[in-house]
Amino acid sequence: MRIIYTDVLVVGGGLAGLRAAVGARRRGHDVIILSLVPPKRSHSAAAQGGMQASLGNTVKGEGDNEDVHFEDTVRGSDWGCDQDVARLFVHTAPQAVRELAAWGVPWNRIKAGDREVIMDGKRVTLTEGQAAHGLIAARDFGGTKKWRTCYVSDGTGHAMLYAVSDQAVAESIPVHERMEAVALIHEGGRCHGAVVRNLVTGELTAYVAKATCIATGGFGRIYRVTSNAVINEGIGAAIALETGAACLGNMEAVQFHPTTIFPAGILVTEGCRGDGGLLKDAAGHRFMPDYEPEKKELASRDVVSRRMEEHIRAGHGVKSRFGEHLWLDITLLGAAHIDGKLREVKEICQHFLGIDPSRDLIPVRPAQHYSMGGIRTDARGHARGLKGLFACGEAACWDLHGFNRLGGNSVAETVVAGMLVGENMADFVESAAGELRVSTALVRACLDAEQAKLDTLLHGNGTESGAELMRRMQDIMTDKVGIFRTGELLHAAVEELQGLLLRSRRIGLRTRRPGGNPELVTAYRVQKMLKLALCVAYGALQRTESRGAHFREDYPRRDDASWLKRTLATWQDDFQTLPTLAYEALDVASMELPPGWRGYGARNAIEHPATAGRAAEIDAIRSAFGHADRFTVQQALMPFDHLIPARFRGRNARPGETS
Amino acid sequence: MDSSFDSSGIARPLAPVRPLPEAAARQAQAVPLRVRKSRWPARLDLLQSASGLFLALFLVGHMFFVSSILISKDAFYAVARFFEGAYFLAEPRPWLVSGVVGLVLTVFVAHAWLAMRKFPANFRQYKVFAEHKAQLRHGDTGLWWIQLWTGFALFFLGTVHLYGMLTQPELIGPYESADRIWTGNMWPLYLLLLFAVEVHGSIGLYRLALKWGWLEGRDPAATRRRLRVAKTAFSVFFLGLGLASLLAYVQLGIAHADKAGERYVPQRAAAVKLGELEFAVSRRPGG
Amino acid sequence: MNAASSGPRALTLRILRSSPTEGIAPHWQDFHVEEAEGMTLFIALNEVRETLDPALQFDFVCRAGICGSCGMLINGKPGLACRSLTRDLGALITLAPLPVFELIGDLSVNTGKWMRGTAERLETWIHSSQEVDLTAVETPMEPELAEAIYELDRCIECGCCVAGCGTLRMREEFVGAIGLNKIARFRLDPRDERSDDDFYQLIGDDTGVFGCMSLLACHDVCPKGLPLQTQIAFLRRKMAASGA
Ligand SMILES: Cc1cc2nc3c(=O)[nH]c(=O)nc-3n(C[C@H](O)[C@H](O)[C@H](O)COP(=O)(O)OP(=O)(O)OC[C@H]3O[C@@H](n4cnc5c(N)ncnc54)[C@H](O)[C@@H]3O)c2cc1C
Ligand code: HEM
Ligand code: HEM
Ligand code: SF4
Numbered sequence A: 001m002r003i004i005y006t007d008v009l010v011v012g013g014g015l016a017g018l019r020a021a022v023g024a025r026r027r028g029h030d031v032i033i034l035s036l037v038p039p040k041r042s043h044s045a046a047a048q049g050g051m052q053a054s055l056g057n058t059v060k061g062e063g064d065n066e067d068v069h070f071e072d073t074v075r076g077s078d079w080g081c082d083q084d085v086a087r088l089f090v091h092t093a094p095q096a097v098r099e100l101a102a103w104g105v106p107w108n109r110i111k112a113g114d115r116e117v118i119m120d121g122k123r124v125t126l127t128e129g130q131a132a133h134g135l136i137a138a139r140d141f142g143g144t145k146k147w148r149t150c151y152v153s154d155g156t157g158h159a160m161l162y163a164v165s166d167q168a169v170a171e172s173i174p175v176h177e178r179m180e181a182v183a184l185i186h187e188g189g190r191c192h193g194a195v196v197r198n199l200v201t202g203e204l205t206a207y208v209a210k211a212t213c214i215a216t217g218g219f220g221r222i223y224r225v226t227s228n229a230v231i232n233e234g235i236g237a238a239i240a241l242e243t244g245a246a247c248l249g250n251m252e253a254v255q256f257h258p259t260t261i262f263p264a265g266i267l268v269t270e271g272c273r274g275d276g277g278l279l280k281d282a283a284g285h286r287f288m289p290d291y292e293p294e295k296k297e298l299a300s301r302d303v304v305s306r307r308m309e310e311h312i313r314a315g316h317g318v319k320s321r322f323g324e325h326l327w328l329d330i331t332l333l334g335a336a337h338i339d340g341k342l343r344e345v346k347e348i349c350q351h352f353l354g355i356d357p358s359r360d361l362i363p364v365r366p367a368q369h370y371s372m373g374g375i376r377t378d379a380r381g382h383a384r385g386l387k388g389l390f391a392c393g394e395a396a397c398w399d400l401h402g403f404n405r406l407g408g409n410s411v412a413e414t415v416v417a418g419m420l421v422g423e424n425m426a427d428f429v430e431s432a433a434g435e436l437r438v439s440t441a442l443v444r445a446c447l448d449a450e451q452a453k454l455d456t457l458l459h460g461n462g463t464e465s466g467a468e469l470m471r472r473m474q475d476i477m478t479d480k481v482g483i484f485r486t487g488e489l490l491h492a493a494v495e496e497l498q499g500l501l502l503r504s505r506r507i508g509l510r511t512r513r514p515g516g517n518p519e520l521v522t523a524y525r526v527q528k529m530l531k532l533a534l535c536v537a538y539g540a541l542q543r544t545e546s547r548g549a550h551f552r553e554d555y556p557r558r559d560d561a562s563w564l565k566r567t568l569a570t571w572q573d574d575f576q577t578l579p580t581l582a583y584e585a586l587d588v589a590s591m592e593l594p595p596g597w598r599g600y601g602a603r604n605a606i607e608h609p610a611t612a613g614r615a616a617e618i619d620a621i622r623s624a625f626g627h628a629d630r631f632t633v634q635q636a637l638m639p640f641d642h643l644i645p646a647r648f649r650g651r652n653a654r655p656g657e658t659s
Numbered sequence B: 001m002d003s004s005f006d007s008s009g010i011a012r013p014l015a016p017v018r019p020l021p022e023a024a025a026r027q028a029q030a031v032p033l034r035v036r037k038s039r040w041p042a043r044l045d046l047l048q049s050a051s052g053l054f055l056a057l058f059l060v061g062h063m064f065f066v067s068s069i070l071i072s073k074d075a076f077y078a079v080a081r082f083f084e085g086a087y088f089l090a091e092p093r094p095w096l097v098s099g100v101v102g103l104v105l106t107v108f109v110a111h112a113w114l115a116m117r118k119f120p121a122n123f124r125q126y127k128v129f130a131e132h133k134a135q136l137r138h139g140d141t142g143l144w145w146i147q148l149w150t151g152f153a154l155f156f157l158g159t160v161h162l163y164g165m166l167t168q169p170e171l172i173g174p175y176e177s178a179d180r181i182w183t184g185n186m187w188p189l190y191l192l193l194l195f196a197v198e199v200h201g202s203i204g205l206y207r208l209a210l211k212w213g214w215l216e217g218r219d220p221a222a223t224r225r226r227l228r229v230a231k232t233a234f235s236v237f238f239l240g241l242g243l244a245s246l247l248a249y250v251q252l253g254i255a256h257a258d259k260a261g262e263r264y265v266p267q268r269a270a271a272v273k274l275g276e277l278e279f280a281v282s283r284r285p286g287g
Numbered sequence C: 001m002n003a004a005s006s007g008p009r010a011l012t013l014r015i016l017r018s019s020p021t022e023g024i025a026p027h028w029q030d031f032h033v034e035e036a037e038g039m040t041l042f043i044a045l046n047e048v049r050e051t052l053d054p055a056l057q058f059d060f061v062c063r064a065g066i067c068g069s070c071g072m073l074i075n076g077k078p079g080l081a082c083r084s085l086t087r088d089l090g091a092l093i094t095l096a097p098l099p100v101f102e103l104i105g106d107l108s109v110n111t112g113k114w115m116r117g118t119a120e121r122l123e124t125w126i127h128s129s130q131e132v133d134l135t136a137v138e139t140p141m142e143p144e145l146a147e148a149i150y151e152l153d154r155c156i157e158c159g160c161c162v163a164g165c166g167t168l169r170m171r172e173e174f175v176g177a178i179g180l181n182k183i184a185r186f187r188l189d190p191r192d193e194r195s196d197d198d199f200y201q202l203i204g205d206d207t208g209v210f211g212c213m214s215l216l217a218c219h220d221v222c223p224k225g226l227p228l229q230t231q232i233a234f235l236r237r238k239m240a241a242s243g244a
């Protein structure tokens, strides 16, 4: 029996996992990181566009601060997010950017003087002040009031991931690569680590830890058409679900990104539109202003994606052999801008489409992109229902994003959550609750149980093909649990997925070798992924309203009266074929920003009974505080300081701000 | 460096490693605990390039001198005597040539020694490289391979030639050289030597420019293309020149074969039209 | 796009199979797939795995030319399989794992281990003695400098340059172009306090910059188009100056 002991086990070597690991390590604890792939290959590397943080350095970011970022985030989430968390996040994001700057991320910097940019299809001259010269620049992104998205050309995630990963090396944190957590070791509501499968040899090892953190990223691969990497299969979330103790939040909240190249599904960044790119239809007509006269191409992603699909349905799509698509036009940005700030986009267009985006239009169509849902945690990143288990990054439902995440808020979330969770895990490990009390009998039982499952697959007499089930599931999800959802489609999807889940228990393999066996990997993963897919489809079926990215054609209105709540899915019994759903109400009475219109998209929400009251209360507080500074007012509205680890409490300085 | 990395735990069971605490690690970095690294690798690399450059430039001159035979026997004769110091000393002194040869030989040996460090050290390395080259079919990798082999050849060919020049400096002259080449059966060696050295030298210069980033300019890719053209032109020109000269020697050698061994005596010293050399030639020894 | 009249091509993927854990020595195996429009080697290999041999090992992550996982020898040349379109290749495509790196099986190699080793050996992180105040406005940096650093930071550690370097294949202790590029990157970064002398300690010998024989295959195969040629030359000058 192979057991490895450590203080902190971090499952996932993406931005979130690495940053959390560095934090815990710097507090003096032993940390081991597990990853399916070398950490620098994690999908965080694919983030192109940028990271939001209210530095307020550029002219177009003037006046930006935590408050504005907070409001954008909450509106973006369609009021689905946890506002405490959003506050925590917007407060820490500037520190995260600055920390990354110190760690070597070559953020694009502001050049003083005049600069031509494209806004709303027109050339505009912006003038940056001398004082801002050399400070971190920002670009425009969807759903934001200010230019707030810090970027490194269009390789932001890459530059960030490399900087953080190098810090992990500097801290001598061991990363055990090609190791996959396949189950959590837990008992009585306490998590003790994970059972881990070596993807090369097939061996199982138990990693026993005082604190375990799941930072395994999103689960986009339950869809056929997705911008996600092929390793984004959500196994981290699935093993939390399989404990029966932890729960997954808001799994039906799945984001579709407007611009992935057609048909490959490879993303071209929102920065394309942020920098001035336009969406056009078959006739060459710029259609977004027709639908969204205010934010146009730069409404939030859920809105733009829906409008695009709507436009295609209305018969304006470009027909091609693979189906219909629309055009993204960035030719107006000019070759120099594209070569400098959109190089990955250019490379992708060259290699996958054989076109030059400075001269040709890019064929695009929305595709699955981001999982707002995940392991439900509290504001400290501690998983609900399982002590000693933490989660951060896309794998978590910390609930910063609610039902729609803003572009640039995700990589920001990964590092911010990593910073906070790193500290919080260290606190936990140092506390009495963090004591390691685990019997080897339990560990052995967990190992044996997992081994038995693998042996059944390897040597059982199943006849189903994992690859086939995977393909079916992906088709169902893309066709029936997509951008436009209806009860009918969702119902069919749930039925079929249940069928697949039953079949997945009878998978048989052609290759019986225990290690280095991709067929085996597909087999056990599809079993887990089907559960996630069911959480998504079933959650979507139950949620009879439209909110953020979750759009029900049969219930097109946001219904705060009955649905201002978070879906919590659990899977207590392995023989269930549906998750158990519970709901957690969002407390309007404690919100800093009560539900309202987002400023784009539909304006037809059904109001929550407490909204008016809270709004009046807020008005009263604001007027009572009169000329007090914004921090004091904010404190009065919704205090959140107690949630910030001490070392991140300071106030963020901004060039234009005196405080 | 001790690696804290374990790819997958295949090899050894993983015990949690306890590295230096962060602060201590910082401390360790601040104090240079490491022994200062030898400066020699830098110097040797510079010397290798310098010696190569010297030899290459020397050869440019050398080829022009040797090709003076294409102008006339007397011209070559004059050049040969020039190097014996005939024009500034009272008397030509062939040991001067030996001296120069000695110097060149030293650089030559030094260069060969330095360059040999880059040779495959054993058969495994040799085989790996050969396979790699065949598989990759990459221009500059191929050029290095050529340089390796030409260098290897030069080791022998050049040594023979230099040894001859070192020991018999006085036997440099139109007839002397022609006889050596034809009657002395040296022409095959020279033919090989010529090809080897021109190819080696031109590739060497080209690679030298890339190695140290000379002439990079605004567009290094374009420079590299131009350098390639220059390299080929260099080879072609000097091969042409060398072949023409060698042919001239061979012809002269054939014509002079029955009188082989006879020293050359300029025929019409006063009439030789060689610009400012005219005066000097008239004072040739024994003339 | 072209073959509408003649029908899709039949492709042969000739793959170097092996499985060190099971003691299966490298041998070639042919697989036949029908070409589809816009087909990449990522698509082709997955088709092989799904329909012909579920045990075939290879590594893809981003399938978009961003993460550097899928380096392999494509017709003998190192490249990213995910962004190689089959239409740019002949009907017979040979695929082999990258050399130098530890072989995991079939087309899969352990680049991660090698890269981590390089990172530790060359200490590829910002060395700074200052504790940064995270709430203070960041230190300014010239925009051009930031861009120049990014230019070198774009390396995706795919290992193509490593596999393409004849020197490295002969002498595996050589840091390779990727290592030299990393040093050039940190040398350029004002936030890294190391001096040329410190860098000399790391790469001032024949396993470092002076071991490079300017074969330039690294530069020519780098899928991200990093300026390896000029960076190595530049470092050589600096290190020679520091060492002379
Ligand atoms: C194409 C694309 C572009 C994007 N662009 C942006 C952008 O511009 N701005 C923005 O804010 N966001 C962007 N995002 C979103 C953002 O990149 C991701 O949400 C974020 O990087 C996720 O980081 P992470 O650390 O949570 O997970 P990941 O980076 O996905 O890392 C997951 C890690 O977990 C490991 N892992 C997974 N499962 C297991 C297991 N079972 N056992 C062990 N290890 C495991 C993996 O090996 C990996 O190391 C983009 C996303 C995509 C897909
Ligand atoms: C015994 C004879 C010689 C041998 C064995 C030899 C070998 C080599 C080798 C192997 C290299 C490549 C070194 C590297 O890649 O780093 C080289 C480089 C070079 N050689 Fe020679 N060579 C010889 C003679 C000459 C001569 C006669 C010349 C003059 C034309 C010359 C000019 C050069 C030049 C210019 C270089 C490039 C220098 C460098 O890369 O630093 N070599 N030689
Ligand atoms: C100081 C040193 C040298 C002297 C004095 C010298 C002199 C000569 C002379 C006099 C000749 C004419 C033929 C002969 O007389 O044999 C000759 C030819 C030649 N030498 Fe040298 N040489 C020297 C160094 C070298 C070196 C280092 C090389 C290259 C490795 C070289 C390569 C050649 C070649 C290729 C020829 C044939 C020329 C032709 O084909 O026209 N020489 N040299
Ligand atoms: S330098 Fe280029 S070839 Fe080498 S690892 Fe980096 S990206 Fe790949």
Ligand code: F3S
Residues within 6 Å of the ligand: C164, C165, C166, C167, C168, C176, C177, C211, C212, C213, C214, C215, C216, C217, C218, C219, C232
């Ligand atoms: S191929 Fe190798 S030898 Fe140098 S120039 Fe590139 S590292």
Ligand code: FES
Residues within 6 Å of the ligand: C059, C060, C061, C062, C063, C064, C065, C066, C067, C068, C069, C070, C071, C080, C081, C082, C083
């Ligand atoms: S799979 Fe990421 S680069 Fe090819």
